[in-house]
Every structure is written in C-alpha cells, then in structure tokens.
Amino acid sequence: MLKSRIESNYEIHDCQRISQGDILRDMNFIVIGVDEKIIELEYQYIVVLSQDCDLEQANNLILEDIKCEDECRLFNQFLPSVLFVPAFPSDLLRSGEHIKSLYKIKAHKLNSNLWGPIKNNENPRYHFLHFDQERQIPNLVLDFKSYYTLSYEYFAGKHKEHYHATINELFRERLSQRFSNYLNRIGLPVIPCSSD
Amino acid sequence: MNEFLSDKIDSYFEKSQTTVKSEKAATAKQVVDSFGNKIVDSRYSVKRPTAKIIGHVKK
Numbered sequence: 001m002l003k004s005r006i007e008s009n010y011e012i013h014d015c016q017r018i019s020q021g022d023i024l025r026d027m028n029f030i031v032i033g034v035d036e037k038i039i040e041l042e043y044q045y046i047v048v049l050s051q052d053c054d055l056e057q058a059n060n061l062i063l064e065d066i067k068c069e070d071e072c073r074l075f076n077q078f079l080p081s082v083l084f085v086p087a088f089p090s091d092l093l094r095s096g097e098h099i100k101s102l103y104k105i106k107a108h109k110l111n112s113n114l115w116g117p118i119k120n121n122e123n124p125r126y127h128f129l130h131f132d133q134e135r136q137i138p139n140l141v142l143d144f145k146s147y148y149t150l151s152y153e154y155f156a157g158k159h160k161e162h163y164h165a166t167i168n169e170l171f172r173e174r175l176s177q178r179f180s181n182y183l184n185r186i187g188l189p190v191i192p193c194s195s196d
Numbered sequence: 197m198n199e200f201l202s203d204k205i206d207s208y209f210e211k212s213q214t215t216v217k218s219e220k221a222a223t224a225k226q227v228v229d230s231f232g233n234k235i236v237d238s239r240y241s242v243k244r245p246t247a248k249i250i251g252h253v254k255k
Binding site for chain 1: 242243245247248251252253
C-alpha cells in the first residue's frame with residue numbers, strides 16, 4: 001500500500017480563501033446569453049480547478065497592503081478569473097439528461113460498457129468523484145467539455161456562502177492533470193482513404 | 197452496487213444508503229442511528245442544473 005498521510009478523498013478547510021479542489025454546493029452565477037440575455041445558472045456542485053498557487057497569490061492582493069503608484073496597485077500576480085467545472089450527480093449524467101434542463105439537449109444514455117471506464121477514470125473526457133457519506137458528497141462526475149470562468153472577486157463573494165468541501169491533495173492534482181490533458185488533446189482531421 | 201446505477205434518477209438517492217429518503221418507513225431514531233447519530237442535510241438529494249433569464253444587458 002502507498003504510504004501517505006492522506007486518509008480520505010475529501011477534507012474541509014477553514015475557508016479563508018478559495019482553494020484548488022474546493023467543492024461548492026448550490027452555486028448560482030450569472031452568464032450572458034444570446035441577445036445579451038442575463039442568465040442565472042445554478043449547479044448543485046462545482047469544483048474549482050484554478051491552480052492553488054495562483055489562488056493564494058490572488059488572495060494576497062486582498063490581504064496585503066500593496067503600495068500604489070499613479071493610482072495603480074503594484075502587483076505582479078493578478079488573477080482576473082477563477083476556472084471551475086460543474087460536477088453532475090453520477091446517475092444524472094449517466095442518464096444523458098445532465099444538461100437537458102439548461103440547453104434542452106440530451107446525451108446518449110451510458111450503458112454498463114461505457115459507464116465502467118468513466119467510473120474508473122479511464123475515459124479522458126470524464127472525471128469520477130466517489131461519494132463520501134460523512135461529508136455528504138454523492139457520486140459526482142465532471143464532464144471536461146463543460147467549464148466556466150468567473151471574475152475572482154465575484155467568485156470570492158460566492159465562495160464562503162457555498163463552500164462545501166475540498167478534494168484532498170493528490171486527488172485534486174490528478175483531477176487537474178486529467179483536465180489539462182483533455183484540453184491538450186490534438187484534434188486530427190479525417191482524411192478520406194485513397195482508393196488507389 | 198447496481199442500485200447506485202439505477203436508470204431512475206429520482207429514485208437514486210432513495211435506493212442509496214446516503215440519504216434519509218431511503219428510510220421513509222423507518223422511525224426518526226432509526227434514521228439518526230443509521231447515520232452514526234449525525235444529522236443528515238436535507239439538501240443532499242439530486243438537483244438538476246437550472247437556467248433562469250433574469251433580464252437583459254442595458255445599453
């Protein structure tokens with residue numbers, strides 16, 4: 001067995017700042033839609049994916065008394081926005097109806113053959129988070145095609161109210177790595193087979 | 197475990213061991229005991245994401 005001081009998939013921190021791997025519950029936020037409609041979205045769970053060192057430095061801007069120059073604050077590590085991913089209850093995603101209520105779009109149901117690799121985190125598009133009864137976290141699945149950013153200050157305002165738990169170290173790094181690997185995939189053109 | 201993979205979303209948490217919904221017929225004491233005397237959060241049930249148009253950007 002791997003020697004580690006990590007004893008669970010999740011932890012709960014003091015919520016003094018936004019951290020990588022934070023899970024927020026019942027998170028609502030504003031996006032702009034077609035014809036400049038203002039739309040309020042609400043997801044039951046979302047997970048923060050921004051790097052923790054970036055988030056810490058962003059928080060320093062708030063905490064530290066940084067000197068001003070020509071009415072500008074001198075700061076080299078400004079983080080304009082926070083990256084996060086909705087986490088869908090696993091059966092909702094498996095049914096193909098996880099975004100039906102948002103976009104009137106249904107996906108194919110995932111049968112056992114397709115679901116197995118997702119549950120084992122062997123499908124690069126999805127990331128499975130196991131339930132934790134003590135921390136009231138159900139089985140969740142992240143779909144890496146679905147992600148958002150919000151301004152740091154706007155997100156920070158929501159964070160304390162909606163903070164629920166945090167994915168523990170190593171598990172959150174694994175999530176970040178799988179997300180970035182998915183975004184880094186190379187789309188290849190379909191080349192018709194020559195008939196010679 | 198197959199119960200967790202039910203296609204009936206609404207019944208998911210009812211069948212799982214993670215919510216008080218599965219204990220509808222049980223007494224309150226049995227429900228509390230089943231969670232190790234911890235109070236179960238009533239919000240712990242499946243909610244679909246929602247989108248609500250609340251206005252337009254002013255020009």
